Amino acid sequence: MCPHVANRGLGQQLPLSDDGETGSGSGGAWFATHQFIAEMIFHARMENHPHRTWDPARASLFYVPFYGGLHASSKFREMNLTARDELAVKLVDFLHRQPTWRKNNGKDHFMVLGRTAWDFMRSTESGPDFGANSLLNLPRVQSMSVLTVETNPWKKKTNSNQYGLPYPSYFHPSTSAQMLTWQTKVRKSNRSHLFSFIGAPRKGLEKAAIRDELIRQCGESTRCELLQCNKDKNNKCYEPSEIMRVMTGSEFCLQAPGDSFTRRSTFDAVLAGCVPVFFSPHTAYTQYEWFLPDNPEEYSVYIDEEEAMRAKRVINVEEELLKIPRERVEKMRKTIINPIPRLTYKHPNASDDGGGGFRDIVDVAFDALGRHVRSILAGNK
Structure with a gap:
């Protein structure tokens, strides 16, 4: 944990500008x-x-x-x-x-x-x-x-x-200007993928069974970007710039439970202006009432994993997301970008x-x- 307790817990400073781009001049707001x-x-x-x-x-x-x-x-x-x-x-x-x-x-x-x-x-x-x-x-x-x-x-x-x-997450601005610069960037991001998933399989955990299925579906879809975490030395799951690249380039970010119900990735997604897709109400809805908008449908998509398991059917995530009208997607994105300051x-x-x-x-x-x-x-x- 030694590198992570640096800078009063912010971790090591990253060479990123206020808008999250790599460069020699750092805005001082990005940390590992x-x-x-x-x-x-x-x-x-x-x-x-x-x-x-x-x-x-x-x-x-x-x-x-x-x-x-x-x-x-x-x-x-x-x-x-x-x-x-x-x-x-x-x-x-x-x-x-x-x-x-x-x-x-x-x-x-x-x-x-x-x-x-x-x-x-x-x-x-x-x-x-x-x-x-x-x-x-x-x-x-x-x-x-x-x-x-x-x-x-x-x-x-x-x-x-x-x-x-x-x-x-990774963004810790000191000024309102830094915050506004980032919000402007995510509003204008070119989102070339419909959805993305960042994570690793979880073996032997019933609540995380959906992960394997999401990894399979994402890997087989041309509309999904998969950043699969493993023990490979080239694993990019712990590179903040790579995580932000994937999420700012996606319309929806899948948030499947892992070792427990909640995920840090939920707040990475919100920071990136990527609409979160939840599979358990306990990943966000029952957890963060002080911080998230009151109506979950205004900022997220919920796919009931347990209902699908009871019905013995596999949910095609891509098909479900394609059903959502473009106007609603834009409205959801606006709803999660506006409160980024209170989630930082x-x-x-x-x-x-x-x-x-x-x-x-x-x-x-x-x-x-x-x-x-x-x-x-x-x-x-």
């Missing part, structure tokens, strides 16, 4: 950002946030800068479950002793996790159950609000404290006074958390 690094970027933004106060008595929200995802990554192979949980337990014990916590029993505290909620919901103590630790199962943590790149969608039915946070993590050094005055993911989350906490505390009175 790791998909599981949101917790570091969020922390960097919080340190410079204009609403930050150094006086706890004035604060209405308390941010806990715990890098739970990075810690979990280092403990996946630890067989001693007590050792896996040790740092999480120490964290909540420390928080519980703070006067700021005791004031509202932690209800005005929040943390950000760069990995999926499943990595912090180990449920057994007798063996190596799935998940690095049981952080999210600790009672005191359940008093807090937790932002994570993938929530447990079923737990929301029982008043969950988890809220979906978009994965970071701006550069931590961006200043509202210096032309970075657009609202990004952190600003949207911050405002939503404020409303949520005020509602909870008002209900307790």
